[in-house]
Amino acid sequence: MKLSEVKExxxxxxxxxxxxxxxxVCEACGSDLMSDVLAFVKDRALLLTGLQNLQVLRTAExxxxxxxxxxxGKVPTQDIIDFAAAHKMVxxxxxxxxxxxxxxxxxxxxxxxxxxxxxx
Amino acid sequence: MDNAIKLHxxxxxxxxxxxxxxxxxxxxxxxxxxxxxxxxxxTAIAMYEAExxxxxxxxxxxxxxEITPEKIHIVLKDRGPGIPDVEKAMQEGYSTASNEIRELGxxxxxxxxxxxxxxxxxxxxxxxxxxxxxxxxxxxx
Numbered sequence: 531m532k533l534s535e536v537k538e539x540x541x542x543x544x545x546x547x548x549x550x551x552x553x554x555v556c557e558a559c560g561s562d563l564m565s566d567v568l569a570f571v572k573d574r575a576l577l578l579t580g581l582q583n584l585q586v587l588r589t590a591e592x593x594x595x596x597x598x599x600x601x602x603g604k605v606p607t608q609d610i611i612d613f614a615a616a617h618k619m620v621x622x623x624x625x626x627x628x629x630x631x632x633x634x635x636x637x638x639x640x641x642x643x644x645x646x647x648x649x650x
Numbered sequence: 651m652d653n654a655i656k657l658h659x660x661x662x663x664x665x666x667x668x669x670x671x672x673x674x675x676x677x678x679x680x681x682x683x684x685x686x687x688x689x690x691x692x693t694a695i696a697m698y699e700a701e702x703x704x705x706x707x708x709x710x711x712x713x714x715x716e717i718t719p720e721k722i723h724i725v726l727k728d729r730g731p732g733i734p735d736v737e738k739a740m741q742e743g744y745s746t747a748s749n750e751i752r753e754l755g756x757x758x759x760x761x762x763x764x765x766x767x768x769x770x771x772x773x774x775x776x777x778x779x780x781x782x783x784x785x786x787x788x789x790x791x
Contacts, residue, residue, distance in 0.1 A: 564755035568695055569764045581755045588670040589755070592677065592698045594691070 531555055531640045533597060533620055536576065539634050540624035542599060545606050547620030555597060557642045560632040564589040571595070576640070578631055582606065587613045596620060601628045655717040661701060663710025666754065672713055673698040683717070685790060693722050693788045696768040699761045700726045700784055706751050707731070708781065721770075724786040732778040740766065 534551040537544060544551070559571045560578040567577065567589055576597040579586055582604045590598055596619050600606060603625040606614075614621045624631055636642075657679070659672045677694040697713075704711045708730020716723040733739050740762050747757025766772050771787035 562755060563758050563760075565758035565760035565764070568699060569760045569767070579755075583754055584667045585670065585754055585756070588674065589698075591674055592670070592694045 536635065537622060539638055540599065540626055540631055542622040542624040545621045545623060546611050546614035550620050553596065555640065558635055558640050559642065560628050567593065578628060580604065580628055584609055584613060587619065590619060591617055599624060601626060601631050653719055657715040659713045661704055661710040661713060663705050663708065666705055669702050669705040670698050673701050676715055689788060689790050692768040696765045696786055697724055699765045702756055703761050704728050706747055706756065719790065721790055722788040726784045729781040732780060732782055733776040734778060736774050736776060
């Protein structure tokens with residue numbers, strides 16, 4: 531799924547990486563626990579989270595996650611936007627809650643091939 | 651070990667927002683060496699988890715990384731309180747992290763098990779009141 535479609539489906543606002551909405555993502559993960567993201571997510575996924583701090587982006591950087599969607603209308607702070615811009619990440623915010631956001635993306639074809647499968 | 655690359659870092663334990671910067675630096679460096687993506691990913695995750703632990707529990711420490719054509723060897727040394735029960739700490743879900751750390755998305759008790767999963771060898775030496783040394787090896791081949 532192209533990020534432009536993600537943006538449209540979630541009616542999201544883009545705060546960083548607006549020039550990279552042509553990027554394709556193949557799977558997604560919704561989590562507020564960065565420990566779980568580090569343990570279970572395959573790299574290059576899209577991350578949906580309600581957590582907003584710099585460690586979210588650093589975790590994304592470690593996992594080669596290039597797209598982070600903040601749910602429940604959380605507007606990223608300037609340090610998050612700057613970090614994302616410096617690391618060529620795309621940052622979006624949707625007013626939708628986590629459950630609904632994940633449901634919309636999943637039902638439109640963005641599924642998780644390795645849901646629940648540990649890295650190793 | 652003639653071809654070994656040795657890197658040394660001090661990890662600041664006072665600012666959690668900076669936690670992980672050393673791992674990010676090492677990850678970038680490993681990419682410049684052209685190592686396999688899986689090796690880079692496993693090294694980055696194991697080191698990041700260990701670095702976060704170092705900041706959360708021990709106010710920082712030092713990290714030494716040695717890279718040879720065969721493996722990446724990481725030694726993380728802190729002067730924190732030590733781990734009273736390593737076996738328990740290795741269990742998923744067990745954590746002594748504060749609520750403040752949990753609110754930031756960590757301290758779910760996944761750190762040590764995840765480090766073990768991502769590394770080929772893991773050794774933890776800990777002395778109560780003196781600190782912990784974690785020895786990690788990630789094989790390149």
